Each structure stands twice: as structure tokens, then as C-alpha cells.
Amino acid sequence: MTASASPPAETIAVIGLGYVGLPLAVALARHFDVLGFDIDQVRVDELRQGEDRTREIEPDALRVSSLRLSADPADLPGKTVYIVTVPTPVDDKNAPDLGPVRAASRTVGHALRQAPMPQAVVVYESTVYPGVTEDICGPILEQESGLACGRDFFLGYSPERINPGDKVHTVDKITKVVAGQTPDIAARLERIYGKITSGGIHLAPTIKTAEAAKVIENAQRDINIAFVNEIAMIFGKLGISTYDVLEAAGTKWNFLKFQPGLVGGHCIGVDPYYLAHRAEELGHHARIILSGRAINDGMSAYIGEAISARIRPSSNILVLGLTFKEDVPDLRNSKVADLIGSLRRLGHKVSVHDPLADPHEAQHEYGVMLSPRLDQLADFDAVIAAVPHQQYRAINRAELARLVRDGGMVADLKGIWRGQKIPAGRQYWTL
Structure with a gap:
């Protein structure tokens, strides 16, 4: 009796090398032949030098990884699995902006046309509403490739669960939800993702179920x-x-x-x-x-008005932190920027410091100039701890006394200084 042939080795392309795609690609590269693709050549060049601006992957881990990197779509054809990890933002009316997902689907579809691989699978990790993978991405892939979805190539979905800055719940430790267009495809994806995580695999019965869960x-x-x-x-x-x-x-x-x-x-x-x-x-x-x-x-406006009501008009205010959460450099959709805008509209002068945010990105995205040195700042009418970075959690009473003038205000949005005595003559406010 002849033994059944083992399945061919998977070759994988991860499309998008941000907070989600890069950790996934590095983890997969420990077990498979993996190409990491991003349309941003600067991003790819940085990663080749071992520099990850998101700080999700340490330089040494990047340097020893077998992950190949490219910004050239010509390197994409011929893979057995394509995993799409591009952003899914909203527009200025808070409607879903599927532009990046559509563009990535066109890129993958073109790669499928150039070198069709039997039973190729296109997996989406981007957060979408139920139906996007099958009803929107599938037809785009068909149109660009000239192939039939469900016959020549197949769809999968495995929602990302990356928590920026979290070194505990990493992609190699969490439970991964996986769904495939057919039971065979789901089982195949279960084998692939099962290689990289110790947290186990949850097989969702349908792609729409997995999309909805995320x-x-x-x-x-x-x-x-x-x-x-x-x-x-x-x-x-x-x-x-x-x-x-x-x-x-x-x-x-x-x-x-x-x-x-x-x-x-x-x-x-x-x-x-x-x-x-x-x-x-x-x-x-x-x-x-x-x-x-x-x-x-509405919280940015509420906090801005609450602080403004407690300080004198045209106050000089220092905002500590601009990123969207503590101890990460990620500025996307930062509501601190809205708070700064609220305070300025109320007539106050606002300075901003953040040890992790990229100054050029802050200026480009929000028109905010970052103060480079916290130890050179002093005598503000109010200081707002907006993002509880470690550097700010470590600020002591003497530093607060330097930063806030006598009669000024300490606004502690996350309660990071509740346990210490606030300098005399300063009012303390928190939510």
C-alpha cells in the first residue's frame, strides 16, 4: 500500500507590515517560507536595517528572522497563501473606508493571475463587518485574477488580535480564530496558524461568523x-x-x-x-x-471644557502624551489631538510633549509641534497627563512643582498621580 503524499510546503505572503502584519510575518517565518510585502518602500528599508518604528519587534529578532521583505509587487506571484493585514479606517463621516482592503485585494488578484497556484488561499486579518471577505474581496480577486473563487482559489479569515505595546498577549500566545471557505481550507489554515501560537485555534463555522466575532x-x-x-x-x-x-x-x-x-x-x-x-x-x-x-x-470636548472652567482664560497649558495609548508610538486616531484642538478653541496656548511619538508624524497628521525636552519645560498654568507613558508615571512631586506654577492645575486624566502628594498651591483634578 502506497503512503499518501504529504501536502506541499506552504509559501506565504503577508500583505501589510504594520502593527499586525509584521509580528505575524516574523512568527510565520519561523516555520514557513514567508515574504513580507508593504507598499511603503521606506518602511521596508527600515525593516531591512532591523528598525521597527512600531516597536513591536526587537531589532535582534528582525535581524535573525528568515523573513524576506519587499515593496515590489513583482515578488508576490507564486505563493500558496496570501494574508492581508492592511488597515480598515473610517472616513470623515465615520463610514467604513475599505480602500486599503480593496487595493490589497487587487494586488493579490494580479499576483494570482501572473502565477496561479492550485488551491491558493487568500486570508484576511483586517477588521471588517460580516460579508466583506466573501461579498467584496472575493469578486475583486476574481476580476483581477480571471480565476473562479471557490474553485481556482479560496478565501479565509483569521481576525487579528494585536494589542499595540502588549508584550504578553502576542500573536504566538493568543487563541487564533480561523475560518475557511470550505472545511478543507479551514483545516489547512488551522494547521498553518497552529504552528505559530501556543494559545490554540478556534475554528469558526463560517467566514462571516469570524468577521462578526472580531x-x-x-x-x-x-x-x-x-x-x-x-x-x-x-x-x-x-x-x-x-x-x-x-x-x-x-x-x-x-x-x-x-x-x-x-x-x-x-x-x-x-x-x-x-x-x-x-x-x-x-x-x-x-x-x-x-x-x-x-x-x-465627545470626551475630548468634555475634558477640554472641564479643565478650561477651572483655570484662568488664555492659560499656558502643557499636554503630556499624544499617542493613542500608553507606551506605544502609535498616533493613529489619537483623541489627545482633539483635546488639544478643544483647548486651543477655548483660547488657551498649548504645548505638547511625547517621548515616543514621531515629531514629523505629529506635525503632518495633527499640526502639533512636539517639545523635545521635558526637563526644559516649566511654569505652566496647567499640566494635563493625557497618556500615562512610563516616563510620566515616574514624575515626582518636585518635577510637578517645576512644571506647574503656584496656583496652577494638575489635570490627571488616568489617575497616575493619585497616590502621591501634589505640590502645595496646585489644584488637582481627575475624572
């Missing part, structure tokens, strides 16, 4: 944060510290521990709009989802 993960967090932001507004009117209330309530075993603040970034501040958009197409108005988004999107 989009509600972030919508759920958004709604919970919106609730805490709303109670922060209520408790502010009562003169109660929200953090004190949460600390007390958190002693109950099943209390969900969320904190108030600005909700930006490329996931929680964006993904709920994808689900709401699809709901509207189906004739359902997503009231809870959109109410949560309205509360969270």
Missing part, C-alpha cells in the same frame, strides 16, 4: 468604556472621584474593571462604526453601539 470584541469594550465615561461626567457634577468609586465597586467579584478616558486608536475607536454601518444597511439602527461611540468621541 468586530464585536472591540465594540463591547467601546460600550463598556462609554458607560464609565458617562458616569465620570455624572460624578464630576457631584464632586466625586470616579477612580475612587471604581476602586470601591471593583471589590465585587463580577464587576467589570474599565476606566474612563479618551478612546482612540485604530481598533476600539473605529471598529464599532463598521458593525453599525452593516446594521444600517440591514435596516437596523444600532442604538447602543452608536450611543457609546457618541459618548467616547
